[in-house]
Amino acid sequence: MTPRIPLAVTALAVAVVALAGCVAKDAATTADALTVTSDDNTCGVSAAGASSGTLAFNVNNTGTQVTEFYLLASDGLRVVGEIENIAPGASRTLTVTAQPGNYLTVCKPGMVGEGIGRAAFTVTGDQVAVTGADAQQKQQAVNLYAAFVKDQVEQLLPAAKAFTAAYAAGDDVTARAQFPQVRAFYERIEPVASTLGDLDPKIDYREVDAVAENLEWTGFHRIEKDLWVPAADALNADQVTPAWQNWSPSTPEQRAQLGERLVADIGQLYDYVHSDDFQAALDGQGIAAISNGAISLLDEVATKKITGEEDWWSHTDLYDFAANVEGAKMSFSFVKDFASATGAQGATLVERIQTGFASLENELATHGSLSAGFVPYTDLTAADKRALVDQINTLAEPLSRLTGTILN
Template sequence: MSPTPRPAPLRPAPRTTVRASHLRGGLTAALALPLLAACVANTPTGAATGAAGDGGPITVSSSADACDVSTTSAPSGTLTFRVTNTGDDVTEFYLLGEDGLRVVSEVENIGPGISRDLVIQARPGDYFTACKPGMVGEGIRAAFTVTDSGAGTGPTGDVAEQLAAAEASYVAYVKDQVGTLVAGTQELADAYAAGDDARARELYAPTRVHWERVEPVAESFGDLDPLLDLREADLVDGDTWSGWHLIEKDLWQPTPEANGGAAYVPLTPEERVAAAQDLVANTQKLVDAVTDPSFTFEAFQITNGAKELLDEVATGKVTGEEEIWSHTDLWDFAANVDGARVAYEVVQDVVREQDPDLATQLDERFAALEQLLAQHGSVDAGFVGYDTLTEPQVRELAAAVDALSEPLSRLTTTVTSA
């Protein structure tokens, strides 16, 4: 019997389409974001400027075939978009740059009947709003303008100096992580291309830790995130699969039952080499981007990234969907928490001055979550397979993530009001 042919989208090849669900823009455009934002809980922020500039939110109604935004313009300053899913499928809302490609800010995984807020510190300019029912496709878009209110959009005085130091510290951290990442990726790629699967499996999870700690930075650079980290479940028509999870599946080859009923066809030696080279090349692009002299990551982006990392845990790691074949989700989980904690700690002094109760709450809940993770292993010593956890253990982890998520959702608002 001849082997089952592999579907074309699963072959490692140069990526020809942008992953629609990411809507990321080009590398150069991402280096200077005109908006700085964060997803927050479903409570009013109090400082937002609404459609009429009266302190209320800009309301967004997302359904299966519409994205109704209550206004097409707002004055610069702090804005709140309150997004309500009036459809029957999960949705997400984006604010895109003038080119319609670069993601300025986003709120994802809004279930039917649910509302979520997106708080943005906005500078004057032209943008696009976009709802994506089902979280696929290009979305339902409309032009959006931020007019000049004449008010500043950033901190001044001592706080500005504190945040400048925080930004420098965080950029140094990112550079250190991606430097370690590219070295580990090269070692893993060499082992995988040479057919040393045992060594490649050993290196897979510990190397990915350095990616997961700084993934929000990677997501700001065009299509690098889907090129490197796209899961098979997220492939859409026209996508060519590349990156970590293509290699993961080939290293932990699924049974037919776990592969949609079809026998898995291993990558050929030539395909392995191509996949390995592709992984290294795209990782090097990330290194080049963050080591470019013009690269910056502002304090508000840092705090936004902290919440984004915890959302990554809640929507992928806790569910066991990220590392579906290797079951190394706890390494990713711990790395996301590490990255979120570092992002918080670089602005911690400002938070303590502005809202000491919030700082105390964050300190306690980070510690509680990290202690819970430590029951299952560590990045250095290794973790148990995620598939070995019991349902009560998974629920306990999920509850700890939820407990941290609420105060973390207030981090950017606290920093932007400093």
């Protein structure tokens, strides 16, 4: 990354689906509860659906590892509800309010990775009216936001281990394929690391930034330069310094060390987002900072990613671009109901933002996707870049007014 002013924790542009636990309907009784049986290899839910309203999932851990249970939106990213730290032999209950729609259930033994037993879960019935104390609804939003961040880091850590293992072993073909996919998890939650002193520079600084700040260059982009060896006449990211000046490819021993350091730094991030300090920081900032997160990540795209300066050697910038946009959209979807509740102007603003995201995503989709892959950034023409900039600018204006609308 280029140097940036440290953002508040809630400048994260990652968020979750419409609020759970913020509706009016009688609380689910014990008899109504769904049963979830989680062990080291399976995640069984007693039913594949339920009626809309307040749902209770009694999660029983019969495995050997501490586990957690998620109810996800159908996109597999947005967290509707989660319960964690369920010890072997223990049971805990997740209570959420679910609107009609399609969801996914998943368990995560060991609390790392993408989880197991992912299964469809359908909620039928009528839309449930939003009620309850405003403060309670906002706290629920913060809690679910924290859950999404933790989920992304839980997937980032094992993905980074696999990536660095391939890199250390000299399997550059595998490592190149994994590089942009692993980074997508980080790009959705990157501003968290920015609050932890030098953690983001260790994980994600470009060479020119590390040199400018007299820091040892480590992390994703140090590995990137090994994986995409620059041509002898290539320039560095400052477009002045020859890429080979004072640099040579890493030895196998150096590769192993760089990989271990990246995993250790991501492990530090993992520890932080699972700490009381992280939750306290989010609680202190509140709902407005989440909307600011959407604005901040879109600004990141507009000022950094669109220039192609992020992934200087691999030209995988569009993956980072897409992850940032996805994170900004998540944050927006997390707080849009608060904006709509302010009245007609708020509802109009929400509609404009939704349209802006759809148009930007459609434009980005002409170049690929996170799942199927993107074309190299160097393949984009000036017209392609201009079209993306136009869509970003169209979205940025209404999005910049989101926080003020929520606070009115």
